[in-house]
Amino acid sequence: MDGVSPPGLSASKSRAKLWPLEAHTAAKHEILRRYLRRWLPIMARWNKRLGYVDCFAGPGEYAGGEPGSPIVALDIACQFLAPGPLKPGQLTTVFIEAKKRRYEHLVDRCATFRAAHPSVSAIEIETLYGRYDEKIADVHTRLMNRASGSGPIFYFIDPFGVKDMPFDLLRLLLAPERSEILFTFMYEEMNRFLTTPEFEEHLNLMFGQPDWQTLRALNGAERKRETVNYFKERFISAGANYVVAFEMRNARNATDYFLVFATKNIRGLEVMKQAMWEVDKSGNFTFSDYTYSLGPMLIEPCPDYAPLQRQISAAFLNRRNVDMAEIREFVLTSTSFYRFMNEALQPMIARNECYVETPSRSARPDRDSIISFVTRAGTPMRLFGDT
Numbered sequence: 001m002d003g004v005s006p007p008g009l010s011a012s013k014s015r016a017k018l019w020p021l022e023a024h025t026a027a028k029h030e031i032l033r034r035y036l037r038r039w040l041p042i043m044a045r046w047n048k049r050l051g052y053v054d055c056f057a058g059p060g061e062y063a064g065g066e067p068g069s070p071i072v073a074l075d076i077a078c079q080f081l082a083p084g085p086l087k088p089g090q091l092t093t094v095f096i097e098a099k100k101r102r103y104e105h106l107v108d109r110c111a112t113f114r115a116a117h118p119s120v121s122a123i124e125i126e127t128l129y130g131r132y133d134e135k136i137a138d139v140h141t142r143l144m145n146r147a148s149g150s151g152p153i154f155y156f157i158d159p160f161g162v163k164d165m166p167f168d169l170l171r172l173l174l175a176p177e178r179s180e181i182l183f184t185f186m187y188e189e190m191n192r193f194l195t196t197p198e199f200e201e202h203l204n205l206m207f208g209q210p211d212w213q214t215l216r217a218l219n220g221a222e223r224k225r226e227t228v229n230y231f232k233e234r235f236i237s238a239g240a241n242y243v244v245a246f247e248m249r250n251a252r253n254a255t256d257y258f259l260v261f262a263t264k265n266i267r268g269l270e271v272m273k274q275a276m277w278e279v280d281k282s283g284n285f286t287f288s289d290y291t292y293s294l295g296p297m298l299i300e301p302c303p304d305y306a307p308l309q310r311q312i313s314a315a316f317l318n319r320r321n322v323d324m325a326e327i328r329e330f331v332l333t334s335t336s337f338y339r340f341m342n343e344a345l346q347p348m349i350a351r352n353e354c355y356v357e358t359p360s361r362s363a364r365p366d367r368d369s370i371i372s373f374v375t376r377a378g379t380p381m382r383l384f385g386d387t
């Protein structure tokens with residue numbers, strides 16, 4: 001990677017038509033920001049090289065002057081340069097954009113960002129003019145074959161639609177042990193054209209097989225649920241171990257798209273779930289422009305941990321000596337929650353629905369605790385909520 005970007009154009013020369021930043025896009029950027037803020041320092045501590053690729057980068061700016069996703073990522077990365085742990089030359093960023101004027105605007109925004117943040121010269125920035133499906137294999141190969149090692153690579157795939165998104169590329173990008181994908185899955189568009197014959201080839205390409213057509217027989221909420229589950233499974237067959245999806249609704253409160261995150265790393269899953277929970281504090285993994293337009297709520301939504309307690313007690317009922325790591329894995333992969341020790345286990349211990357085996361007599365569970373889901377007398381435990 002040469003790290004040399006084309007020279008910046010002045011804003012007056014670049015006439016990309018910018019569009020307003022909608023609330024759901026701001027929420028998407030917030031998820032990205034919160035994820036990178038936690039993930040980047042962890043990765044920087046343990047890897048020589050890091051890669052960040054924005055495959056549908058956009059013009060780098062919105063109509064009101066708000067930063068586009070490439071600038072959001074650069075801004076976060078800069079925050080870890082001066083105090084560390086991000087070292088000069090450690091992070092390579094690649095921004096791909098297919099529309100000429102938007103690309104030029106992006107180059108300009110990167111130049112302006114460099115001028116305002118001299119420390120960013122410690123980060124390689126490559127801007128690429130071209131299509132994702134034509135450029136990404138080469139970018140991936142170059143990042144993987146750097147002399148100093150490949151390291152984890154984060155791919156942000158944020159298209160407007162579902163065309164020209166070959167499934168084989170997802171498989172390629174997810175093949176390395178430490179790559180991750182954040183993908184905007186345009187559900188509304190797919191749903192609208194699900195039965196349109198001309199659309200078949202695009203969906204065959206994106207899903208890598210034709211059996212998505214069974215979704216046509218479903219309607220309403222069931223179709224939505226099964227479509228997202230189907231797409232999650234496609235990510236698993238492409239090589240991910242864990243997939244989580246966040247729903248974005250438009251100003252009419254109808255589903256617009258899903259932000260789908262795929263990783264092989266359970267800690268990555270935990271950090272992304274945390275970022276998503278922080279954007280939707282109800283724990284429903286949903287953001288709605290409609291609800292947002294109604295103004296701030298007087299009472300912050302408060303997550304209800306009773307469903308999690310029911311799930312934990314059903315999964316571990318009558319088991320002894322369960323390692324906390326196993327409970328954590330269950331919560332992260334089989335429920336929509338990520339916090340559980342104080343929120344779910346502690347109240348269950350207080351109600352004698354489980355207890356801390358080691359360290360013995362401790363009432364507070366921690367990362368190293370061993371938990372038994374039987375009564376202290378050894379008699380079978382009732383399921384949570386049974387009378």
Ligand SMILES: C[S@@+](CC[C@H](N)C(=O)[O-])C[C@H]1O[C@@H](n2cnc3c(N)ncnc32)[C@H](O)[C@@H]1O
Nearest residue numbers: 056057058068069097098099131132158159160
């Ligand atoms: C949803 S916008 C990206 C927004 C940006 N990620 C952000 O959050 O600020 C999608 C962008 O992808 C560009 N685009 C469309 N087709 C493309 C392709 N095949 N490859 C790369 N970019 C493409 C569009 O011109 C548009 O700027």
